[in-house]
Amino acid sequence: MFFFKCMLLFLILCRFVSSQQEDVGFTYNGFRGINMTLDGLSQIADNGLLILVNTTKSQVGHAFYPQPLSFINSSTGNVLSFSTTFVFAISSEATTIAGPGIVLVISPSRGFPGALSSSYLGLFNTSNIGNSSNHVIGVELDTLQNTEFNDIDDNHIGIDINDLKSVKAVPASYFSDKENRRVNLSLYSGHPMQLWVEYYGSKKQLNVTLAPINVPKPTIPLLSLKIDLSRFMVDPMFVGFSSSTSSLDVSNYLLGWSFKMNGQAKELSLSQLPKLPRRGPKTTPKIFSIGFPVIGVSLVFMSIFIIQFIVARKKKFAEVLEDWELVYGPHRFRYKDLYIATKGFHDKELLGIGGFGKVYRGILPTTKEEVAVKRVSHDSRQGVREFVAEIISIGKLQHRNIVTLLGYCRRKGELLLVYDFMPNGSLDRFLFDHKSTTTKTTLSWNQRFQIIKSVASALLYLHEEWEQVVVHRDVKSSNVMLDKELNARLGDFGLAKLYDHGGDPKTTHVVGTFGYLAPEYARTGKANPSVDVFAFGVFLLEVACGKRPIEAEASEECIVLVDWVISSWNRGAILETVDPKLEMNYEVQEMELVLKLGLLCSQCNPTARPCMRQVVRYLEGEIQLPELPFLTSESTGEISFWCPSLESRMTSIVDSLLSGGR
Structure with a gap:
């Protein structure tokens, strides 16, 4: 023991x-x-x-x-x-x-x-x-x-x-x-x-x-x-x-x-660490051998000048910091850095002018990174509200087909957003800006089809795969940006609305762009994913046909793009609507799929539209697109899946105008 x-x-x-x-x-x-x-x-x-x-x-x-x-x-x-x-x-x-x-x-x-x-x-x-x-x-x-x-x-x-x-x-x-x-x-x-x-x-x-x-x-x-x-x-x-x-x-x-x-x-x-020995011999500054009276007077005048300069400079670059911004502090840029990056927001650095302000090209002085700086207009009707919405939404989104928001800046009445720079600008310049010397390149059908699938993938992420439902509310070709390799990224989330999955979107002020607004949204003001699906359908026809949603100078039958494509579908000649710049260089099955899918998505009846997951599966060939019916004339008294006439579509546009859409 x-x-x-x-x-x-x-x-x-x-x-x-x-x-x-x-x-x-x-x-x-x-x-x-x-x-x-x-x-x-x-x-x-x-x-x-x-x-x-x-x-x-x-x-x-x-x-x-x-x-x-x-x-x-x-x-x-x-x-x-x-x-x-x-x-x-x-x-x-x-x-x-x-x-x-x-x-x-x-x-x-x-x-x-x-x-x-x-x-x-x-x-x-x-x-x-x-x-x-x-x-x-x-x-x-x-x-x-x-x-x-x-x-x-x-x-x-x-x-x-x-x-x-x-x-x-x-x-x-x-x-x-x-x-x-x-x-x-x-x-x-x-x-x-x-x-x-x-x-x-x-x-x-x-x-x-x-x-x-x-x-x-x-x-x-x-x-x-x-x-x-x-x-x-x-x-x-x-x-x-x-x-x-x-x-x-x-x-x-x-x-x-x-x-x-x-x-x-x-x-x-x-x-608490010890100091290193001095490197090199200790020298006595020559300034001490100059007369102290002269130095004293010079220092006084220099101090006055420096103080005035600092005060003026601080006033010039003064910034505003509000309580809600503390959450996003790490992404806040100094106004001074953005001012230097854009060469004082010089006109030579101007990339374009959108509905909510000007966009400038810039090179950040510290990292030499090329960025796009969006400067929201002083007289913007919604101003801070769009600015906050964009920070809250896109600031947290992470997807290869969404423009990355790098940060933001506030300065008095100025609102600035900093994005990844997209060298090739927006898609609409390639589709419609035929006179521009910078967009002489015609996008091939393969490039257009990849752009369509990229935007569809981005919308699926926003509607179903992120932590909240994000309704973009402004899907259009001018908000699709192209990088160096012409890959597409969806941008401009200034009008985005967020709500929880399974929740009911609240009625809001109707905003968006004419020609892309879903009719029920103009009537009810409720922004749900189906609103984006409608705009995406119009976007599909834009890309395939090379025409804007509404062209006031076109012939009567071609004023509204969707109606023109419907008319061609009824005549059995839907391929006549294809962008002539493609010169028949496209896959017929893919083109028909895109045109028909554009019509399916842009129906006036929201319950008949597919969701974005179905859209992606259609585009990837995983499921077959349902056969589309011919539209009946008004004289038969039957109701079509689509808005029955140009008159009703223009009425929807007028309703949107009266509701305050842009």
């Missing part, structure tokens, strides 16, 4: 010690008073700065955490997860070239007898480099390109296993979350930078992340490697840093270090 109790106590003690080892962690915001194992040139300055190596040529320096650490789980044999981060600086007297850099090292020993300096980084020599018995794992910050070790360049981050030929290496850079792109860095710039190294034991994945000291940790690592470290480690191991010098004047520094086993390393307090 006594023996059993002793064994139990021993096992508990071992478990406690193992647990303590597995959870070890430390954080050094500077190294003043810290017990580090140093050798070679390594030393701790009075202000707490750890100097790994200085400008002494061809020497090495090591700095290690003094206690050995158990990286291996004794029960599974796998390496535990661990995380570490440190702030470093590499300063070179030469601005275009540096010497060897710094290595974060995990090794069985803190000593490296016979290790060479220069490109060997104080870790190996010619006899032991590459030996599997080294059990050395390193993350190198290398500033010297050595062809012997297959270095990719003289400014890279690499993962080393028992060798200085990196298993994986990438040029020094970081992913800017703010700019959404990679930004190059110079390791030997002399500026402090931060490195994060994280190993996930369960995934067997090693991540390395780099960033300037004034940039938060990027979300995307610089380097990621699938590797099982248990193949290379023994127990216990030491963790620390190694560095060396060459014939160049280089100094390598550590400002802070944090480490955690089985967890996330604690963040360093950057404000």
